[in-house]
Amino acid sequence: MLVCAFKKRAVRRYFLLNLYMAGVIVVELGRFKILSEYGLKSTQYQYFYYYSDAILTIFLYFALSTLYTHVFSEMHAERYVKLGTVLLLAGTALFTYAVVHQSATKLVTHFVVELSQNLYFVGLVLTYILWGAILKLRETRTRLIQLVLSLGVYFSLFAANYAIRNLYPPLYSVFVPLVQVFGIFLPLAWAYAFWRLPEDARLVPARLAVIPR
Amino acid sequence: MMAGIILVCSVVFLLQFFVSYCRSLIAASIKHPLSPEVQDVTGIKNAATGDDFARVVQLLQLCPDRPEDRSGVQAVGAYFGLLSFVRATIARLVPALSAWTETERGQCTYFAAVTLERRIAFSRDMFAQQIES
Numbered sequence: 001m002l003v004c005a006f007k008k009r010a011v012r013r014y015f016l017l018n019l020y021m022a023g024v025i026v027v028e029l030g031r032f033k034i035l036s037e038y039g040l041k042s043t044q045y046q047y048f049y050y051y052s053d054a055i056l057t058i059f060l061y062f063a064l065s066t067l068y069t070h071v072f073s074e075m076h077a078e079r080y081v082k083l084g085t086v087l088l089l090a091g092t093a094l095f096t097y098a099v100v101h102q103s104a105t106k107l108v109t110h111f112v113v114e115l116s117q118n119l120y121f122v123g124l125v126l127t128y129i130l131w132g133a134i135l136k137l138r139e140t141r142t143r144l145i146q147l148v149l150s151l152g153v154y155f156s157l158f159a160a161n162y163a164i165r166n167l168y169p170p171l172y173s174v175f176v177p178l179v180q181v182f183g184i185f186l187p188l189a190w191a192y193a194f195w196r197l198p199e200d201a202r203l204v205p206a207r208l209a210v211i212p213r
Numbered sequence: 214m215m216a217g218i219i220l221v222c223s224v225v226f227l228l229q230f231f232v233s234y235c236r237s238l239i240a241a242s243i244k245h246p247l248s249p250e251v252q253d254v255t256g257i258k259n260a261a262t263g264d265d266f267a268r269v270v271q272l273l274q275l276c277p278d279r280p281e282d283r284s285g286v287q288a289v290g291a292y293f294g295l296l297s298f299v300r301a302t303i304a305r306l307v308p309a310l311s312a313w314t315e316t317e318r319g320q321c322t323y324f325a326a327v328t329l330e331r332r333i334a335f336s337r338d339m340f341a342q343q344i345e346s
Contacts (some may be wrong), residue, residue: 006280049265121219128226142241149234156227163220182263188284189234196241203240208233 150189235292264317276332
C-alpha cells in the first residue's frame with residue numbers, strides 16, 4: 001500500500017494513513033521477532049501483541065480523523081475535527097478506565113485490551129457518521145469514498161469479532177485467527193484505491209447507498 | 214448485553230459498508246469500455262449477465278494476478294455470492310428484488326471482465342519487457 005501511495009504521489013495528502021501502514025509494518029516485524037524468540041503462548045508475545053494493537057488502533061483512529069478533515073475541507077473545520085478527535089479519545093479512555101478500574105490485578109493490561117476493543121467500535125460509529133456526511137454533502141471523490149468504505153468494513157469486522165469473542169468465550173480459538181485474515185483486507189483495499197483510482201476520479205455516492213436516496 | 218448490541222450494530226454496519234464498497238468498486242470500472250478482444254474471449258457482447266460470472270472468473274484465474282487487484286476481485290466475488298443467495302431466497306418472494314439482483318450480478322461480471330482486461334495488458338507488458346531484456 002505504501003509503495004502504491006508513493007508511486008501515485010499520495011503520501012503527503014494521506015499522510016496519517018501511510019504512517020499507520022508504516023506502523024503496521026514495524027509492529028508486524030516486531031511481533032515476528034518476539035514470536036520466533038519466545039513462542040506464541042509466551043507472556044512476552046501476548047503483552048507485545050495487545051500493547052502494539054492498542055497503539056495501532058489509536059493511530060488508525062487519528063487516520064480516520066484525517067479522512068474527516070478531507071470530507072469537511074471546504075468548511076475549514078480542521079480545528080474542530082482535531083478537537084473532537086482528542087476529546088472523543090479521552091472520553092473513550094475514561095469510559096474504559098471506569099469499566100476496568102475494579103480489576104485488582106493487571107489493571108493497565110486490562111485497560112489496554114479494553115481500550116483497543118472500544119476504539120474499534122467508536123471508530124466504526126465515526127466511520128458510519130462520516131459515510132452519512134459523504135452522502136449528505138454529495139462528496140464525489142472516488143478514492144476518498146473507497147478509503148472510507150474499506151475502513152468501515154475493517155472496523156465492522158473487528159468490532160463484530162471482539163463482540164462474538166465476548167459473547168461466546170468458547171469460540172475464542174475460532175475467532176482469534178480470523179483477526180489475521182481481516183487484517184489483510186485494509187492494506188489491499190487501500191493499495192487498490194491508491195493504485196487504480198486517480199485523485200480526480202469521481203462518482204455519484206448516492207448510487208452506492210444500500211437504501212437509495 | 215452490551216456485547217450483543219455491539220455485535221448487532223457491527224453486523225448491520227458491515228453489510229452496509231460491504232455492499233457500498235463493492236458497488237464503488239464496480240462503479241469505478243463500469244465506465245471502462247471492454248476491448249473487442251476481451252468481448253470475444255468472455256462472450257460479453259452487449260450486456261453482461263450474472264450467469265457469465267463464473268466463466269469470467271475462471272478466465273481471470275488463468276492470468277497472473279496482481280496484489281492490488283486481489284482484494285477487489287475477492288470482495289466482488291463475495292458480493293456476487295451474497296446477491297446469488299438473496300436471489301435464491303428472498304427475491305423469490307419479492308419480484309422487484311429479483312430484477313435488481315440480476316442487474317447487480319451482471320455488473321459484477323462486467324467488473325471481472327474489466328479486471329481480466331487489465332491482467333491481460335499487464336501480462337503483455339511483462340512479456341514485452343522480457344523480450345526487450
